[in-house]
Amino acid sequence: MRNAEEWVDDCLQSLVNQTYRPLEIIAVDDGSDDDGYSRLKAWEGVHNDIPITVLKQNPEGLSAGRNLALEHSKGTWVAITDIDCRPDPYWISELYLVSKGLDGEQVLAVTGRTIFDVGETTISRLRARSIARKYSGRPRLTSLANGPCSMFERVALVSIGGFNPKWYHAEDMEVSLRLLQTGGVIIHSPTAVVHHVAESSLRIFLHKRSRDARAHMRIRRHFGKHGVRKPNGAIHLHDFTADAEDVVWMLPIAVIGLSLSISFALWVPQGSPLWWVATITCATWVFLYASKFHKLLWSGALWYGAILGKIDALLGRHGHSRN
Secondary structure: OOOOHHHHHHHHHHHHOOOOOOOOEEEEEEOOOOOHHHHHHOOOEEEOOEEEEEEEEOOOOHHHHHHHHHHHOOOOEEEEOOOOEEEOOOHHHHHHHOOOOOOOOOEEEEEEEEEEOOOOOHHHHHHHHHHHHHHHOOOOEEOOOOOOOEEEEHHHHHHOOOOOOOOOOOHHHHHHHHHHHOOOEEEEEEEEEEEEOOOOOHHHHHHHHHHHHHHHHHHHHHHOOOEEEOOOOOEEEOOOOHHHOOOOOHHHHHHHHHHHHHHHHHHOOOOOHHHHHHHHHHHHHHHHHHOOHHHHHHHHHHHHHHHHHHHHHHHOOOOOOOO
8 A cells, every 4th residue: 555544444354354274464555645555554463363463564566565574474374455445345255165176177276357446537437447347257267366455365376476576567467467377277266356436536537558568569579469377388368458458549540530531621622512521421430420429538547557668668667677
């Protein structure tokens, strides 16, 4: 957690309400300069028979914070969630219920289902629908142990080095793919539910979508265009950007279509039948995309992030190497 004092109590309360035992909770403050750390410290001790430990570090990021907690953990399984999440009471119990797998599967992680609150804004509703569609098509054996709602076999997570602090965003995908490369599986349990607070800010939404695309460029470079190769030679597909497939081409199509319409209107004689056709086409094009303004911005954020990802690769930064 960093600078999220308003979310501390609801998150911690949902965690001490977990039904699974034995359980420990480790909370990490990532250099907050608000009242968040003191809010966390107020929870330190034993609550509902669950010991809570609070750790503090300089602002080093999510991956470093998770690694710090991993070093102090004692369980066979390590579950992770975020400060803006509210797990259901049976979240960990449902994850553990399927952790043995089927037919000798080597289960290295189990991931649940994150439900974004609908909220009261266009952005919050858009985000909630997008995430719901993404989870509706997720198979039992999946490629991503999502950060807000997953648990990992501790030994397996430690053996691959934990979460890489050098990676820019999407650290959960990176860890998931590295685990799959060892030959194990990740199981999706839709009954292990975590609720996420509504994402209502357009600025934050676009920033996160840009980070998604930026990280996707790195993931493709490190792990292949579609997925990772397991020890038996099989390719395990990844679905990191599945929720953006219906919006990514909106901006290029809008720009090309509008440019052609305007160019044609300028080329033909003004007031001629063809000029009116071009003008009406241009106006229709603007109207159609104005009604999808937020998705158009989303598309723009994806292309901006992709460009930044290419620059990262050229400069060898944010987890990229120059070779």
